Amino acid sequence: MKKIMNHPAQIVSQMLSGLLYANEERLAGIQDTGVVYRKKNSPGKVAIVSGGGSGHEPAHTGFVGEGMLAACICGPIFVPPTPEEILQGIQIADQGAGVFLVIKNFEKDVSNFLAAKEQALEAGYQVEHVIVNDDCSIEEHTFKKRRRGVAGTVFVQKILAAAAEAGYSLSKLKELGQKVVMATNTLGVALSPSVVPGENTLRFQLAENEISFGIGIHGEPGYRTEPLHSSERLAIELVNKLKSQFNWQKGDQFAMMVNGLGGTPLMELFVFSNDVRRLLALEGINISFKKVGNFMTSNDMAGLSLTFLKIAEPEWLDWLKAPADTYAW
Amino acid sequence: MKKIMNHPAQIVSQMLSGLLYANEERLAGIQDTGVVYRKKNSPGKVAIVSGGGSGHEPAHTGFVGEGMLAACICGPIFVPPTPEEILQGIQIADQGAGVFLVIKNFEKDVSNFLAAKEQALEAGYQVEHVIVNDDCSIEEHTFKKRRRGVAGTVFVQKILAAAAEAGYSLSKLKELGQKVVMATNTLGVALSPSVVPGENTLRFQLAENEISFGIGIHGEPGYRTEPLHSSERLAIELVNKLKSQFNWQKGDQFAMMVNGLGGTPLMELFVFSNDVRRLLALEGINISFKKVGNFMTSNDMAGLSLTFLKIAEPEWLDWLKAPADTYAW
Numbered sequence: 001m002k003k004i005m006n007h008p009a010q011i012v013s014q015m016l017s018g019l020l021y022a023n024e025e026r027l028a029g030i031q032d033t034g035v036v037y038r039k040k041n042s043p044g045k046v047a048i049v050s051g052g053g054s055g056h057e058p059a060h061t062g063f064v065g066e067g068m069l070a071a072c073i074c075g076p077i078f079v080p081p082t083p084e085e086i087l088q089g090i091q092i093a094d095q096g097a098g099v100f101l102v103i104k105n106f107e108k109d110v111s112n113f114l115a116a117k118e119q120a121l122e123a124g125y126q127v128e129h130v131i132v133n134d135d136c137s138i139e140e141h142t143f144k145k146r147r148r149g150v151a152g153t154v155f156v157q158k159i160l161a162a163a164a165e166a167g168y169s170l171s172k173l174k175e176l177g178q179k180v181v182m183a184t185n186t187l188g189v190a191l192s193p194s195v196v197p198g199e200n201t202l203r204f205q206l207a208e209n210e211i212s213f214g215i216g217i218h219g220e221p222g223y224r225t226e227p228l229h230s231s232e233r234l235a236i237e238l239v240n241k242l243k244s245q246f247n248w249q250k251g252d253q254f255a256m257m258v259n260g261l262g263g264t265p266l267m268e269l270f271v272f273s274n275d276v277r278r279l280l281a282l283e284g285i286n287i288s289f290k291k292v293g294n295f296m297t298s299n300d301m302a303g304l305s306l307t308f309l310k311i312a313e314p315e316w317l318d319w320l321k322a323p324a325d326t327y328a329w
Numbered sequence: 330m331k332k333i334m335n336h337p338a339q340i341v342s343q344m345l346s347g348l349l350y351a352n353e354e355r356l357a358g359i360q361d362t363g364v365v366y367r368k369k370n371s372p373g374k375v376a377i378v379s380g381g382g383s384g385h386e387p388a389h390t391g392f393v394g395e396g397m398l399a400a401c402i403c404g405p406i407f408v409p410p411t412p413e414e415i416l417q418g419i420q421i422a423d424q425g426a427g428v429f430l431v432i433k434n435f436e437k438d439v440s441n442f443l444a445a446k447e448q449a450l451e452a453g454y455q456v457e458h459v460i461v462n463d464d465c466s467i468e469e470h471t472f473k474k475r476r477r478g479v480a481g482t483v484f485v486q487k488i489l490a491a492a493a494e495a496g497y498s499l500s501k502l503k504e505l506g507q508k509v510v511m512a513t514n515t516l517g518v519a520l521s522p523s524v525v526p527g528e529n530t531l532r533f534q535l536a537e538n539e540i541s542f543g544i545g546i547h548g549e550p551g552y553r554t555e556p557l558h559s560s561e562r563l564a565i566e567l568v569n570k571l572k573s574q575f576n577w578q579k580g581d582q583f584a585m586m587v588n589g590l591g592g593t594p595l596m597e598l599f600v601f602s603n604d605v606r607r608l609l610a611l612e613g614i615n616i617s618f619k620k621v622g623n624f625m626t627s628n629d630m631a632g633l634s635l636t637f638l639k640i641a642e643p644e645w646l647d648w649l650k651a652p653a654d655t656y657a658w
Contacts (some may be wrong), residue, residue, distance in 0.1 A: 002520040002538065002631065004597035006559045006604075014560075015596045018603030022587070022621040057595040191331040197596075209331065230335045231343075258351070262594050265629050266386040267344045267526075268333035274347030275335075292351040293656075300594050302331065302629075327622075 001195045008198025012054045012076055019061055023327055026065050034074035034081050035089045036061045040325075046164040046173055047071065047093035050102040050157055051086065052109050053078040055196065056217060059296045062328025063154060068161045069326075070095070077196055077299075078218045080109040086116030090125060098126030098170040102157050102177070104149025105133035106218075128170040130177030132156050134184040134307065136245045137214030137223055150217050151259040151296040152184035152307045155320065158329065162319035183312055185245040187238045188305035190215040190222065192263060194298040213237060217261070217298040231268070235275035238306040243283070246310055250284035255320055257290075257307040262297035264304055269293065272304060289320045295328065330524045337527025341383045341405055348390055352656055355394050363403035363410050364418045365390045369654075375493040375502055376400065376422035379431040379486055380415065381438050382407040384525065385546060388625045391657025392483060397490045398655075399424070406525055406628075407547045409438040415445030419454060427455030427499040429506070431486050433478025434462035435547075457499040459506030461485050463513040463636065465574045466543030466552055479546050480588040480625040481513035481636045484649065487658065491648030512641055514574040516567045517634035519544040519551065521592060523627040542566060546590070546627040560597070564604035567635040572612070575639055579613035584649055586619075586636040591626035593633055598622065601633060618649045624657065 005011045016036065020029050029036050034051070041047075047070035050060045060072035071093040075081040081089075090099045099120070103113045110131060117127045134152030159180050160173055168176065190212045193202040196219070203219025206212060211234070212222035228234075246252070258273045260266070273292050280287060288311060296305070311317050334340045345365065349358050358365050363380070370376075376399035379389045389401035400422040404410035410418075419428045428449070432442045439460060446456045463481030488509050489502055497505065519541045522531040525548070532548025535541060540563070543551035557563075575581070587602045589595070602621050609616060617640060625634070640646050 002540070002557050004520070004560045004563060004593060004633065005600050006561055011596065011600060014603045015599040018599035018601070018606065019621070021606045022599065022602050022619045055596065057599070062595075191333070211331070228331050231333045232335055234333060263592050263629065264333060265591050265626065266391075266623070267340065267384065267628070270344040270347035270351065270386070271334050271340060272347070273351050274343045277347065277350045290351045292347070294595070297594065299596070300592065300631075304333065 003197045005197055011197050012074065016074060026325065030088055030092060033085045033088055035071060035085060035092060036064055036074065037071035037092050038065050040066050041095050042165060043095050044097055045095055046097045046168065046170055047095050047099045048102060048157060048161040048164055049089055049093045049099050051089065052080050052104050055299050056296050058294065058328030059154065063157055063326050065324060065326035067165060067322055067324035068329055069157055080112045083112050083115035083119060086113055087119050090116060090120045090127060094125055098128065100160060100164065100170060100173045101127065101129035102153060102160065103129055103131045104153050105131050105146055106148060126170055128174045130156065130174065130181055132181050134186040135216065136185040136241065137187055148216055150186045150188065151257055151305045152186045152309065154295045155184060155255060155257065155307065155309045156180050158324065159316055159319045162322040179312060183310040184307065185242050186305050186307040187241050188215050188261065188303060189213050189234055189238065190261065190301055190303035191228065192302040194219050194301035196299060217296060231272045232275045235272060235279055239276060239279045242306065242308050246308065248285060251286065253286045253288050253311040255289035255309040255311060256287045257295065258292040259296055259305045259307065260294040261301040261303040261305065262294065263300040263302040266293065269304055276306065288317050332526045334526055340526050341403065345403060355654060359417055359421060362414045362417055364400060364414060364421060365393055365403065366400035366421050367394050369395050370424050371494060372424050373426055374424055375426045375497065375499055376424050376428045377431060377486060377490045377493055378418055378422045378428050380418065381409050381433050384628050385625050387623065387657030388483065392486055392655050394653060394655035396494060396651055396653035397658055398486055409441045412441050412444035412448060415442055416448050419445060419449045419456060423454055427457065429489060429493065429499060429502045430456065430458035431482060431489060432458055432460045433482050434460050434475055435477060455499055457503045459485065459503065459510055461510050463515040465514040465570065466516055477545055479515045479517065480586055480634045481515045481638065483624045484513060484584060484586065484636065484638045485509050487653065488645055488648045491651040508641060512639040513636065514571050515634050515636040516570050517544050517590065517632060518542050518563055518567065519590065519630055519632035520557065521631040523548050523630035525628060546625060560601045561604045564601060564608055568605060568608045571635065571637050575637065577614060580615065582615045582617050582640040584618035584638040584640060585616045586624060587621040588625055588634045588636065589623040590630040590632040590634065591623065592629040592631040595622065598633060605635065617646050
């Protein structure tokens with residue numbers, strides 16, 4: 001399990017140092033914290049702030065920049081940042097119109113971000129939040145687990161950031177954020193487990209030809225393991241599961257993200273995108289906006305996730321298409 | 330060796346179909362060929378055209394777009410396109426001021442691109458070319474092999490394309506291209522061999538903790554195999570080898586690319602970038618332009634390459650920084 005690193009205990013701080021160096025015209029950080037913020041602010045506009053555990057790069061540092069996040073806060077690998085660090089992120093991001101937090105739906109992420117929000121409110125900041133739970137692999141009526149926040153989080157961040165740039169207030173962003181979250185579903189498939197730097201055991205096992213549907217982004221196992229047949233079969237499984245979530249009608253309009261989980265070449269993401277294209281053409285579904293690449297990874301996990309966002313308002317599409325000066329959008 | 334694909338014989342055509350779908354606002358293709366071209370042209374400007382075997386995604390389709398390549402021609406995996414297809418690429422890219430070919434220095438790439446150039450000249454097109462040979466792992470006085478064209482090719486493409494956009498003629502581009510190629514050196518290290526879809530044998534072997542310095546992008550083995558110690562040790566080896574190529578002086582100005590070979594997470598590329606940063610600070614070398622990410626891959630190979638381009642003229646930096654509307658620059 002070879003990794004290009006020095007000591008595992010330093011991997012996140014050295015990554016942050018390297019990425020601030022690589023993006024020094026665009027990004028800055030608060031020393032000895034996981035806070036990364038953009039150098040060009042939008043005075044008088046609500047600042048969109050997100051974050052979570054590391055290991056999902058480019059999420060979330062790759063989405064900090066003009067037109068997108070004002071700041072993000074990076075924790076250790078697969079561990080959310082502390083409330084204290086999140087508070088520092090809120091403080092540096094605020095431009096006088098309040099801070100809006102985009103939180104992925106994991107228990108510890110939610111509790112740390114909400115604790116920071118309470119502290120910020122007490123300190124006189126205006127703060128609102130939305131919790132993203134796009135992962136539809138977990139059906140709430142059969143599992144006690146909650147729907148997790150995964151790749152669809154990036155669409156939520158993009159839309160909210162462009163709306164903030166267009167002058168949306170905190171309360172309007174709250175309403176919009178809830179609508180966009182409700183309209184977003186994601187499902188993933190792993191070809192290999194993620195190798196966490198410094199860990200010697202895998203969080204789940206897959207045989208040589210096996211894949212697992214419905215995996216999470218922190219090594220959570222999926223809902224079904226089966227042999228890998230073809231890209232087309234993967235597309236059929238994911239598209240059908242997403243179809244049942246949306247109960248879509250011919251002519252419905254969607255944004256789509258094909259997200260690599262870290263170890264899958266772009267060639268394979270495009271082959272899969274082509275299979276999705278053919279299935280959607282049969283369904284009569286219009287994809288008005290598409291992203292294919294690595295956005296929300298799980299270290300070096302091979303596999304991908306498919307996200308659909310139902311475009312309920314024409315502005316959502318404009319906001320997805322609005323310019324963003326980041327290293328990964 | 331799990332791959333998200335259908336039949337290996339169809340993987341390139343299905344990839345192209347998927348990537349044209351994902352980028353339909355920006356890119357188009359010529360049916361049943363590997364030609365991908367941009368929809369928005371620059372009339373009266375020289376068109377920069379490149380290409381080669383597939384398996385290096387995002388190279389080169391990810392660099393086709395306004396401000397960068399006018400077209401690229403994709404062959405089968407690790408096999409260059411035919412002269413006939415390259416000719417079709419030249420024909421569709423030409424905007425009346427001629428076509429400039431950026432060719433990676435592999436025997437078959439050079440012969441196919443030059444054959445297409447001859448055919449195009451006979452048909453009345455104006456065509457010039459440059460051959461990129463940035464890989465400094467091969468020392469010409471000890472090996473009969475030529476220096477290969479690898480990740481530095483992307484810097485050459487970007488500078489030439491921005492110069493073409495600024496009105497450079499074919500002959501001025503030829504002169505500029507040769508200067509930029511001479512100023513570019515790249516060295517790579519593999520942590521794992523590349524798995525070519527449809528092939529059942531690896532082109533070289535590495536033991537569990539071994540790495541190989543100086544590997545190529547088509548499974549060519551490197552110049553030395555040794556155990557992996559740390560990111561810092563990798564950075565020392567690559568920076569020192571590149572330093573000896575440039576014989577650099579304190580205060581010299583460079584552009585840098587840290588290029589993932591396909592299977593290495595962004596986190597590790599940033600950790601490595603941080604080690605390079607520290608070494609260059611000791612050397613007093615200024616990096617005025619930086620790119621960190623996957624640009625020229627070798628399927629799912631784990632590892633990275635480091636490219637330095639010595640900035641000889643201030644315009645080179647402007648051209649690197651000029652906007653480009655592509656999916657991967």
